Amino acid sequence: MSVIVQSTGVSAADVVAVARTDARVEIAPAAVEAMAASRAIVDGIEASGRPVYGVSTGFGALASTSIDPSRRAELQHALIRSHAAGIGAPMPREVVRAMMLLRVRSLALGRSGVRPVLAQGLVDLLNHDITPWVPEHGSLGASGDLAPLAHCALVLLGEGWVVGKDGSRIAGAEALRAAGLRPLDLAAKEGLALINGTDGMLGMLLLAITDARHLFTMADVTAALAIEAMLGSERPFLPELHEIRPHPGQAASAANIHRLLQGSTIMDSHRDDLAHAVQDAYSIRCAPQVAGAARDTLDFVVMTCGRELVSVVDNPVVLPDGRVESTGNFHGAPLGFAADFLAIAAAEVGAIAERRVDRLLDVTRSRDLPPFLSPDAGVNSGLMIAQYTAAGIVSENRRLASPASVDSLPTSGMQEDHVSMGWAAAKKLRTVLDNLTSLLAVELLSAVRGLQLRAPLTASPAGRAALAAVEPFAGTPGPDVFLAPVLEQARAVVAGPALRTAIETTVGPLS
DSSP states (O other): OEEEEBTTBOOHHHHHHHHHHOOEEEEOHHHHHHHHHHHHHHHHHHHHTOOOTTTTBOOGGGTTOBOOGGGHHHHHHHHHHHHOOOEEEEOOHHHHHHHHHHHHHHHHTSOSOOOHHHHHHHHHHHHTTOOBOOEEEOOOSBSBSHHHHHHHHHHHTTOSEEEOTTSOEEEHHHHHHHHTOOOOOOOTTHHHHHHOBSHHHHHHHHHHHHHHHHHHHHHHHHHHHHHHHTTOOSGGGOHHHHHTSOOHHHHHHHHHHHHHTSSOHHHHTTTTOTTSOSSOOHHHHTHHHHHHHHHHHHHHHHHHHHHHHTOOOOSSEEOTTSOEEOOOTTOOHHHHHHHHHHHHHHHHHHHHHHHHHHHHHOTTTSSSOOGGGOTTBTTBOTTHHHHHHHHHHHHHHHHHTSOSTTOOOOBTTTTBOOOOOHHHHHHHHHHHHHHHHHHHHHHHHHHHHHHHHTTTSOOOHHHHHHHHHHHHHHOSSOSOOOHHHHHHHHHHHHHSSHHHHHHHHHHOOOO
8 A cells, every 4th residue: 555645635544554554655746846836935035034933043942043044954953953852762663653654744735845855755764664763751742743753853864763673772874774765964944844743643643543433332342242241221222312312422332232232132031021120320321421422522533633634733834925934833732632532531431341340240230140250259259350450440541531731831941831732642542542442351351251151041143253252262151260361362352353343244334
């Protein structure tokens, strides 16, 4: 697969393809023309000698400092070196690749005043599988992701660090030589154009959207399995009950759960039992209200990222009429808010899943399932400590759901006196989603154990697919086993496509 960067940008799917499946990148001729046209304007400004921020002046609090023409190229190189000031472990490869592609996208819009060779240099790094070492700490989401982007840009200059294939840190110059690439020399404005923008936080959000979309559907799957195992009612998920509260995500989640519960003799066994509970607990009955609200939050994030994908986020920007204007478009507030909002939603999807796990394991509430889903409880503890693990993860997610975007700290001599913390918001969102995967894995394993213990009654088609996916590594209820490897494999089932595909083959597509 190839991704072609147009003068209008790239799609979210393009970013994921480059970040995760190593799609090859090309720059469209129209994008090359747009960059050349904006560079001609910058060259004209250079010739005229008029002061323009980032072209003939310093940066940040040094914006009023005039730079001699003979030192303007030196200024751009010094900018990259000084701003590559991150610290900590390297960011994941997929994040760095997404960030580099989005910086190419930004330059290709033709508002940054750079030569096309600059964008091509980043494309060459992507296509030669060169991943700059980008430390996790450094960005405030202020003038965008300055430090992370500077670490990428430094490799273009034949400096900085690159992540080796074995995870080691190697010199940027060595990586370029091995790939047959030459370092770039920067011209006026180009260093600033390489680092000013929201590409890191946007890249993380776009990857998070893909993950969250899958996990929210899998949350409906594990909820349905748990409801079936607990002899819950399917009636709260009838479509007419969600038409009267028309939140689209809620309706979609309810429809998923209702469909997943059909064809089950376990459900048939109590459908007409007048002694059965009149109302299920909230963690059962309100599953679509919580998961659906998360889906609607995700729709907001998708809309925000869609706008950002067509946005010019550089500063200053070169307008077609020849003006070069300072902007605040690099500020990460829209993305920081979106990341924080999605982290809150994802944390709650995990929290309600843990409550269902607790009910499945509690003999007083699980409707005749054995304690902790162990047929020999006492000597054996069953899934008792798996619920402990889930509770600890829920607690961590609650801490991570505290918004980063309200925590501004002034920098740059009070020039950058309000920052977005969007990088931090997006980074912790990734952790929340990873934690959600673990929570759904615990619910999946618990629900499967419950379904096994309902034999000889047979599960729904979705339940049978889950049994087929989980039993090969989890076995059947019996003596306690080393549980950590089982949970790791359950995580892989939740994160991967196979179980969902198997279920959809029998019940039809899930939303």
